[in-house]
Amino acid sequence: MIYRPEIDGLRAVAVAAVVLFHLGIAPLAGGFVGVDVFFVISGYLITRLILARVDSGTFSLAGFYLRRIRRLLPPLLATVAATFVAAALILNPYDFAPFARSALGAMVSVSNIVFYAEAGYWDADSELKPLLHTWSLGVEEQFYLAWPALLLLLWRLRGRLRLGAALAGLTVAGAAITIWFTGVDASAAFFLSPFRVFQFAAGAMLPFFLGTGLGKRLGARPGVVRAALAAGLALILASTLALDADTLYPGWAALLPTLGAALALLGATAPAAGGPLHAALRHSLATWLGKVSYALYLVHWPVVALYRYRTGSHLVPAEQLALVSLMMLLAWLLHAGVERRFYSRAGDPGPRVRLSDGRFALVIAGLVVVLALPALHAWQGDGWAWRFPRQQLTAEAIKAGEQRRFLDTRKACNLGLGTDDACAMAPIQVLVLGNSHEVDGYNFLRAVYEDDPGVALVLFGGTQDCGRLRVEAGVVRAQYPACTARFARLGTPEVAQRFQVVAVSASNRAFSRIAEPFLVAVRALREANPGLRVMTFGSYMKTRVPCARLINETGSSAACGRPENLDYFETNPARDRLFEPFMAVTDLYVDRIDLLCAARRPERCPTETPDGVPAFYDKHHHSRAFARYTGERFAELHPDPVRELLGLGSPAVR
Structure with missing residues (x-):
């Protein structure tokens, strides 16, 4: 030719x-x-x-x-x-x-x-x-x-x-x-x-x-x-x-x-x-x-x-x-x-x-x-683990830690999967709404309400099956039509009026552009149910490389909090463009940095639980143990945040 x-x-x-x-x-x-x-x-x-x-x-x-x-x-x-x-x-x-x-x-x-x-x-x-x-x-x-x-x-x-x-x-x-x-x-x-x-x-x-x-x-x-x-x-x-x-x-x-x-x-x-x-x-x-x-x-x-x-x-x-x-x-x-x-x-x-x-x-x-x-x-x-004889976390340990994050959510009531009927009888219904960080918010709240039959935690189902999300004319659009329909359901009376509280746990940067669909969803919920109370989770930190790698390379989870290893740290969330719009619909803001980090400095943040479980294995998703540890720390200040939002006394007081 x-x-x-x-x-x-x-x-x-x-x-x-x-x-x-x-x-x-x-x-x-x-x-x-x-x-x-x-x-x-x-x-x-x-x-x-x-x-x-x-x-x-x-x-x-x-x-x-x-x-x-x-x-x-x-x-x-x-x-x-x-x-x-x-x-x-x-x-x-x-x-x-x-x-x-x-x-x-x-x-x-x-x-x-x-x-x-x-x-x-x-x-x-x-x-x-x-x-x-x-x-x-x-x-x-x-x-x-x-x-x-x-x-x-x-x-x-x-x-x-x-x-x-x-x-x-x-x-x-x-x-x-x-x-x-x-x-x-x-x-x-x-x-x-x-x-x-x-x-x-x-x-x-x-x-x-x-x-x-x-x-x-x-x-x-x-x-x-x-x-x-x-x-x-x-x-x-x-x-x-x-x-x-x-x-x-x-x-x-x-x-x-x-x-x-x-x-x-x-x-x-x-x-x-x-x-x-x-x-x-x-x-x-x-x-x-x-x-x-x-x-x-x-x-x-x-x-x-x-x-x-x-x-x-x-x-x-x-x-x-x-x-x-x-x-x-x-x-x-x-x-x-x-x-x-x-x-x-x-x-x-x-x-x-x-x-x-x-x-x-x-x-x-x-x-x-x-x-x-x-x-x-x-x-x-x-993966030829023998190449790193002094590694603290084996490949199996990392995989197990990442999978353990879903230990509770696999059995949870899930709106997206239609498995939420088991929670319908609880007098207080809490919708946990978010993307892949929805699991972090659920594990956080479960540490507080695990033994409380009066509070049901219901997952929205995350957005992992949604593909790319975008907002068009005030409506959340997903890559896949089924997910678009699931977001649309949030604004219907049958869904919105079922819940008394929505907890938003979205993104490793909670107030960046990627969180906009969840802001739109909350507004739709509030419009259909004006009495709804909103809890918003702030972010924590994101490392440049997976935290598990830093632990294996340095021998300590402290490396995950060093400024030179961070891609993002929520020093001042008010600078993010969606902070004020979120605060306008938020009744209780969970500021993880203020809760855990002295002087809001990353090197003074815990990067593992008291018993040594890493805060995260990847770059930003919290391990189950660390999310629960954070929830327990928050409960020291707010023993019953859901009833606090609703103006009710806790079961122990009423």
């Missing part, structure tokens, strides 16, 4: 968007769409390659798969191996075990399924998984596995002229299914290959369009072709600027970069292609970056993730520049030292290492086995 340098230029655009996004360049918060651009390019190139070989009578499935293996696996295995060694030196056992599992997934092209099973792309912990980026390679490799057979089947059934129409139909139908399913399970739509087929199909149908009468006429007009390229690049750029972590993705938003990539490919490859933008894509710097784009994509994220894991920092410009320099060096070494040794593209010299197909397949299979054995051992072997 003839080398098209402008396609390498488009690869350069795609990889630059992804790298700058992962470096935290603020304006490019949607740079993750570079992956979508790669998918469209892959669909275009692979379909052209297959059909060209079919026309020449040289296509075979075995040959196709072996060429894909030569192209993809040597650099991928080298990256996984190097990252595994670096991770073994840096990651603690608790994080190294799931990393080893992801390494296995990457080597056998299922890492997208592994990461979907673990968590969503936007989870806080996901951003520090060193092989997270290989999800897209899993999608692409699964596409390569199925696409040739599907293409040949369609070609034989319908003929080449109708194949383009079939691909157009697949693009439209696939996009519609993806948009629909994003509202059902956005993580599945993001990670799993069936929901990305429409992007590959969008690229695949382009050669057929250019072969139609309309396509030939448009492709021969320089003005039209240049406008298509300009519009495509503008759509890609707009995607990187307009989309962010709060965008429901892929969904409708994915159409923007997909259409942009398709238009850019049309404008770059049509017969009348030319002009300044086309020349820029063919520039030697752009084509070089495109040629090393696969290697750069492979190495860039492990560099960022491991550095941030070790330092716990948000990158500043000097760090970003240093990391870019390191990425480019590693990408060049991987490209020249591994990628070009086994595979050559059109326009490049032949590969330096020439092995027969059979020997090459045998070598690759052997390498996968050799690399898989230590990864499997680390995954099943407690």
